[in-house]
Amino acid sequence: MRVKWIASLTPRSNHLMSDFKLVFLGATSVGKTTLFQRYTKGFVSSTTTSVGASFGVRKVTCDDKTVVSLGLWDTAGMERFEAISRNYYRGSDATLVLYDVTDPASWTKAMQWAAEVSESQKSIQIALIGNKLDALKNPRDAYPSHKAIEKAASQYGAKVYQISAKEGTGTDELFKDLARVLMERRAKAVSSPAPAAVQLKGEAAGKGSSQGCPC
Numbered sequence: 073m074r075v076k077w078i079a080s081l082t083p084r085s086n087h088l089m090s091d092f093k094l095v096f097l098g099a100t101s102v103g104k105t106t107l108f109q110r111y112t113k114g115f116v117s118s119t120t121t122s123v124g125a126s127f128g129v130r131k132v133t134c135d136d137k138t139v140v141s142l143g144l145w146d147t148a149g150m151e152r153f154e155a156i157s158r159n160y161y162r163g164s165d166a167t168l169v170l171y172d173v174t175d176p177a178s179w180t181k182a183m184q185w186a187a188e189v190s191e192s193q194k195s196i197q198i199a200l201i202g203n204k205l206d207a208l209k210n211p212r213d214a215y216p217s218h219k220a221i222e223k224a225a226s227q228y229g230a231k232v233y234q235i236s237a238k239e240g241t242g243t244d245e246l247f248k249d250l251a252r253v254l255m256e257r258r259a260k261a262v263s264s265p266a267p268a269a270v271q272l273k274g275e276a277a278g279k280g281s282s283q284g285c286p287c
């Protein structure tokens with residue numbers, strides 16, 4: 073079904089239509105749009121909004137019974153304006169940070185995005201996705217080394233995947249696994265909510281505020 077979106081559609085509003093919001097990040101030409109199109113085409117609605125991003129929803133069955141709907145956002149070539157990507161990933165559940173396994177510079181860019189996302193919002197799950205596996209003669213030639221990937225994964229609490237968006241290798245598994253991870257995170261957050269803010273009272277509160285506030 074094709075849906076016409078209103079001009080004011082924002083990334084945040086897709087929470088109304090999907091369980092999770094996933095945003096593609098990464099250098100230009102790493103394959104974000106190819107992956108987005110492969111995964112959403114022919115499934116549910118996808119469209120390009122007035123703000124230049126493409127949005128698509130696809131349902132995925134994780135753990136063989138739970139149907140989860142993933143709302144995917146591709147910055148549609150606007151990633152060179154990093155402020156736009158920044159605006160999109162805010163409030164997302166996961167960022168899909170792509171790099172090209174044949175292009176070291178794209179890994180450097182991926183690391184910059186991972187650092188920025190994890191600093192700005194700890195609650196966002198990062199998925200580090202090495203794309204263009206098909207372009208290698210031997211998968212072992214993929215850049216960077218396993219050690220570097222593991223280091224980044226542990227540093228940013230990231231899930232790591234290697235795929236070929238062009239051939240579809242590993243793409244279904246990637247979204248299925250990510251949906252499962254997001255479901256688990258949500259279940260955990262519900263069962264152990266963050267502690268309530270501590271209320272400062274009396275003198276201590278007054279002292280703190282007069283020291284901390286320049287006005």
Ligand SMILES: Nc1nc2c(ncn2[C@@H]2O[C@H](COP(=O)(O)OP(=O)(O)O)[C@@H](O)[C@H]2O)c(=O)[nH]1
Pocket residue numbers: 098099100101102103104105106107149203204205206207235236237238239
């Ligand atoms: N060999 C190969 N090429 C790919 C793959 N994914 C994308 N490409 C190519 O890489 C170029 C950039 O892809 P695109 O999806 O536009 O990248 P984006 O700028 O990150 O959205 C295009 O020529 C794609 O055909 C892949 O998995 N393998």
Ligand SMILES: [Mg+2]
Pocket residue numbers: 104105106147148149
């Ligand atoms: Mg693109």
